[in-house]
Amino acid sequence: MRVAKKVIKKMIGERYNTNFGLFCLVSFALTVGVLVMKTNWATAIALAFVCVAMPVFFSLFVKLEFAIYFFLTLSIFIGVPLKIPTSIPIGISFDSSILFTFFGHVFKCYEKKDYKSTFKFFPVYFVYAWMGYNFLQVGNPWAASRAAWFYTMRPYVFYPLIFILTYYQFKTKEQILKVLHFFLVITTICAAWGCYQFLFGYLNFEMMWVLANDAKHLVYINGRWRSFGTTGSPAHFGVLMGLMFNFYAILVPVYKKLSQKIFMVIALVIIFLGLVWSGTRSGFAIVPIGFIIIIGLWGNTKIYIVGAVLVAIMTFIIVTPSNNYHIQRIQSTFNASEDESYKERKRNQERIKPWLAKHPIGGGLGSTGIWGMKFSPGTMLSGFAPDSGHVRVMVETGYVGLVVYLSFYAALLLPAFFKVKVWSLQDKDYKLLILTFFAFYGAFMVVEQAQDINGILPFSVGLWFFSAIFCRLIKLALADEFRRWVELNDQRKEEFEEREKRKFAKRQKYLKRLFDEE
Template sequence: MNYLNNQLNDLVKYRLSTPLGILILVCVSFFVGYLCLTINWGIGLAIAIAVVAIPFLLSLFVRIKLSIYFFIGLSIFIGIPFKLNLPFPIGLSFDFGILLTILGHLYKCGEEKDFKTTFDVPLLTPLLLWVVWNIFQIANPFASSRVAWFYVMRPYVLYPILYFITYYYFRTISDIKSLLFFLLCSCFFSAFWGDIQNVFGYFPFEMEWVYANDAKHLVYISGRWRVFGTLSSPAHFGMLVAIVIVISAVISTSYNWGRKIVLFIGICICLPALIWSGTRSGIAILVIAGALVVLTWGNVKIYIVGGIIGFLFFLLVITPSNNYHIQRIQSTFAGSKDTSYNEREENRKAIYPWVWKHPLGGGIGSTGVWGAKFSPGTMLANFAPDSGHIRILVEEGPLGLIFYLSIYVSFILYSLKYSKIWLLKDNELKVTFLTLFASLASFLVVEQVQDVNGILPFSIIIWIFLALMMRTLQLIRDYHKGNYDAKKKKENDELLDHIKMKEIKRANYEKRFKL
C-alpha cells in the first residue's frame, strides 16, 4: 500500500509538474474546449470530468480516508450532473468508487495480515443481520422482479460497508471533527444554491429536469416553487439543511474562532433555505434534534436557553398567521388536522392486510418509482410508501423492519450504557457525540414519514455518522477510564513524527528528481 501511494505521489508531484506534463495537460484542455464549441458541450464536459474523475477514482484504492470525503461530497452534489443529463455514468462511478475503496482496504489488510480489526466494531451483529437479510431478498418468492434487486439493493448491502471503513480510519477526535466540518461546508454550498434558486429561480437545466421527470407536483405547491439546492427533492434538501443547522450550532463550541465564523455564516445561509424548501420534515428534525441536544447536555445554562427558544417556537406554532411559510411550519404539528397526514394514514392502513399475508415482503424495489419501472401493473407498483419504515415493511416484511430498527435500538442502548454524558467534562467529546446522537435519533423519528435511508445523501451519511458516533463513544470510554489524555498526547506526538517524515521524504524526492 505504501509503495502504491508513493508511486501515485511521484506521478502527480513530479511527472505532471514537468514542462512535458504541463504541455500535455494544456493540449487536453484545448481539445476539450474544441469539443464543447464544435460538437456538444455535454460531451466535452463529460471528457473533462472523466480526465479528472478516472485518476481520482483509482486513487481511492490507496487513499482510503480520502474516499470517505469523496463519497460525502459526491452524495451531496450528485444531483447537479444528473440534472445536466451528462453522458457519463455518475451512479456507476459512485458504486465503482466504493468497490475500489473496499478492495484497497482489503489490500492493506492483506499487507498487514490483519483482517480481524476491520470487524472489531460495535453493533456488528445487527448490522450483519440487516445486510444478510437484504442479500437473501434476491430469493424472495413473493418478489415480482429480480432485476429491481440489483438496482435498489446498493443502499442496503453496499453502503453499510462504509460503516466498517469509516470506523477503521477515523480514530481520533481531530479526524472526526475535520470530516464533520467538510460535510457542513459542502451542505452550506448546497444551501446557498437553494437560496439562489429562490431569489433568481431555477437554472434552465433544472427547469428542464423538472418537466422531463414530471416533478412539478413535488416542487410547486400552493403557487410557490420550492427550492432543492443540489439535491433532487425539496423534502430531503430541507431535512439536510435542518440537521446541518443543529450540528453547526452545537459543534461550533469546540472549534476555533475562524471556524466558528464559518459555521455562523453557514447557519445564516441554511435557515432561509430550510424555510424556502417548504419541508415540514426539516422543521421536525430541527425540533427533535435540538430538543435531544438540550435534554442530554446536562448543563443548566443550556436548559435555560433551550427553554426560551422552545417557548418562542411554541408561540410561533400556536399564533394564527396569514404568512405562507409560518403556516407551513405550523402544519408540521397539525397531526390529524392535516390533510396530507390523514391521506398517509389511510394509505398505510390499506396495505397492512397485505403485509401480514406476505411475511417476507414483496421484494426490494417493488414499490414506488422502481416498482412502476420493473413491476408495472402489480399492486405494489401503485403503492407510494411515503415512509422509510413503511417501505421496508412492505418490501422486506416485518422481519426486515425488525432487523433495520434493531440497528437504531442497539446504538441507542449502547450510547446510554457507555457515554455517561452527564459525567463527561471534555467539551470536545461531548458536543461531537451529542451532534451525532441527535442526528441519528432524529432520522429514526422522521423516517416514519419520509424515506431517508434509501435516498442520497442520507443513504451514505447515516452509516458514516453511525461509525463516527461509535468511534466517539470509544474515545469517551477511554476518557472515563483515564486513558484519553495519554492517548491524545501519543497521537499528537505521532502526528508530529509523521509530518517530519513527510518533510524528509519530500526533500529526498526533490533531490532525486533534480539529479
C-alpha cells in the same frame, strides 16, 4: 522550472520530479493541443476527463481518506448531474467506486495481515446482518421483479461499506472535527444553491428536469416555488437542512478557532434559510425535536430553564395566527392530524396491514413506489406509496427486515446511552459531540417515519458515515473517561476500595469487548 517541478512532485511523486519528468509533462500537453486543433473540442473534453478522472479513480483504491471525502461530496452534489440528460450511468459508477475503494482497503488489510481492526467491532455485526438480509432478498418468493432488486439493493448492500471504511480511517478527535467541518462546507454550498433558487429561480436545466419528470406538483405549492438545492426534491433538501442545522448549531463551541466559529454562524444562517425556503414540514419538525433531546440529556438545571423558554417561544409561534406563508407552513407541521396528506398516509398504512401479516419477509426490494411502477406495473404493491422509510422497509422486506434494520440503531445507541452516560462526561467537547449525535438519530428516526429518505442520497451515504463517526466517538470518550478515572485513583491509591477496583476492571473489559478493535 522550480514551480513546475513542485507540481510534478505533488501530482506523481518524487520518482518523476526531474527535468525528464517535466519534459514528458510538457510533451503530453503539446500533444493534446495538437489533437484538439486537428480534430474537435470533444476530443479535448474526453482527454481532460480521462486526465482528471483516472487519477481520481485510482486514488480511491489507495487513498482511503480521500475516498471518503470524495463520496461525501458526491453524495451532496450528485443530484446536479442526475438532472442533466446523459447516457453515463452515474448511479452505477458511484456504487462501483465504493466497491473499488473497499477492495483497495481489503488489499491493504491483506498486506498488513490486519483484518480485526476493520471487520471486528461490535456494531458492525448488525451492519453485516442488514447487508446480508437485503442481499438474500433476491430469492424472495413474493418479489414480482428481480430487476427491481438489482436497482434498489445497492444502497442497502454497498453503501454500508462506508460505515466500515469510515470507522477505520477516522481514529482521533482532530480527524473527526476536520471531516465534520468539511461536511458543513459542502452542506452550506448546497444550502446556498437552494437560496439562489428561491431568490432568482431555477437554472435552465433544473426547470427542464422539473417539466420532463412532471415534478411541478412537488416543487410548486400554493403559488410558490420550493427550493431543492443540489438534492433530488424539496423534501430531501429540507430534511437535510433541518438535520444539519441542529447538528452544527450545537457544535459551534467545539471548534476553537475564531474563523471557524464565524464561518459556522454564517453557514447556519444560510442553512436555516434553505430550510425555510424548502417548505418542508418534516424539516421544520426536526429542529425542536433535536434541541429537546439535547436539553433532556444535558443534565443541567440552567439548560432546562433555557429549554423551557425556547419551548414557550416555539409554542407562541405555532399558535399565533399569521399571514406569512412560511410561518403558516411551519404551523401546519405541528397540526398534522388536520392535514389531508397525513390522513391519506394513515389510510394507506391501514390498508396494507392485512397483507403484511401474511408476508413476513415483504414483497421484495423495489416493489413499491416508482420502482414498482417501472418493473412490476399492475401489482398491488406497485400502486402503494409508502411515504415513510419505516413503512417502505416493512412492506418491501417485511416485519423481519424492519427488526433487522432497527436492531442496528439499538446496537448503536443503547450501549452508548447506558455505558457512556453522556450527561456526566467531563470533557465538554466529547459531551457536545455525543449529545449532537443523539439528537441527530432521534430526529432522523422521527422524520423517517414521515419521509422515505433512508435509501436516497445523500442520506444513504450520510447515515453510515455519521454512524461510524459516532462509534469512534463513543470509544474515544470512554477511553478519555477511563484515563481520567485512573489518574484520579492513582492519586489516592491508599483509599482505593476493592469494590471500585472490580468496577473499573469490569468497565475496562466491556470497553475492550465492545469497542477496542486494535
